[in-house]
Amino acid sequence: MVVLMRKTHLGFSALLLAAVAGMALILWQGRVGIAAFSSLTGTEPSRVVVVDPGHGGEDGGAVAADGTVESGLNLQIALRLNTLLRLLGQVTVMTRTEDVSIYSDGAETLHQKKVSDLKNRVALVNGLENAVLVSIHQNTLPGSPRTHGAQVFYNGVEPASAIALSMQERLNNSVNTENGKTPKRISDSIYLTKNVMTPAIIVECGFLSNEGETAHLKEPGYQLRLAAAVAAGYFSAEEAP
Numbered sequence: 001m002v003v004l005m006r007k008t009h010l011g012f013s014a015l016l017l018a019a020v021a022g023m024a025l026i027l028w029q030g031r032v033g034i035a036a037f038s039s040l041t042g043t044e045p046s047r048v049v050v051v052d053p054g055h056g057g058e059d060g061g062a063v064a065a066d067g068t069v070e071s072g073l074n075l076q077i078a079l080r081l082n083t084l085l086r087l088l089g090q091v092t093v094m095t096r097t098e099d100v101s102i103y104s105d106g107a108e109t110l111h112q113k114k115v116s117d118l119k120n121r122v123a124l125v126n127g128l129e130n131a132v133l134v135s136i137h138q139n140t141l142p143g144s145p146r147t148h149g150a151q152v153f154y155n156g157v158e159p160a161s162a163i164a165l166s167m168q169e170r171l172n173n174s175v176n177t178e179n180g181k182t183p184k185r186i187s188d189s190i191y192l193t194k195n196v197m198t199p200a201i202i203v204e205c206g207f208l209s210n211e212g213e214t215a216h217l218k219e220p221g222y223q224l225r226l227a228a229a230v231a232a233g234y235f236s237a238e239e240a241p
């Protein structure tokens with residue numbers, strides 16, 4: 001956890017520079033300027049974006065062949081996304097900012113801790129007015145080691161599908177250039193997105209079962225490209241009529 005925080009701190013200047021470049025690109029691409037301005041000036045009720053790095057603590061999620069753990073990548077990408085959204089004037093809340101699971105006292109087994117953690121994430125989202133959940137994860141498909149790319153999933157609360165489509169388009173133009181994907185509705189078996197009452201998005205940033213993609217996912221620059229595409233997709237969808 002300490003190493004992770006130090007790395008984040010050391011990389012902050014580079015991140016800021018890259019974030020400004022990313023922001024310039026987003027502004028150049030169009031409509032976000034108006035959205036950011038109106039949320040800064042309070043001329044419309046602003047949404048709260050809940051940035052949720054999936055897993056954490058004892059629940060590491062998927063693990064790559066080289067030992068890279070999903071929860072750490074989720075956190076790094078989510079922190080970059082949170083920085084970009086805030087630079088553009090978006091109100092955000094993060095479910096975690098460190099390598100922790102957010103289970104309550106009394107949870108003992110790993111299963112109990114996972115269940116408690118998810119319930120607490122749902123309670124956090126449902127306790128906010130006008131929230132949108134953006135959950136960051138990594139995929140894995142060990143039987144198909146060549147499968148790769150970022151894909152967006154959405155729940156049944158609109159405008160989740162429009163936000164997902166907009167994010168997917170930006171990701172396809174940024175990191176999926178030879179491998180465009182289509183957003184998909186999340187199965188109702190996923191506890192978090194089924195139980196929140198707000199639009200919910202899951203971004204599966206890449207496949208830890210793919211060696212080359214795992215290497216990319218660990219690069220700060222690639223993480224920033226993912227975060228910038230997700231942020232730009234979010235603002236474009238929110239600005240659409």
Ligand SMILES: [Zn+2]
Pocket residue numbers: 054055061062070137138
């Ligand atoms: Zn996950």
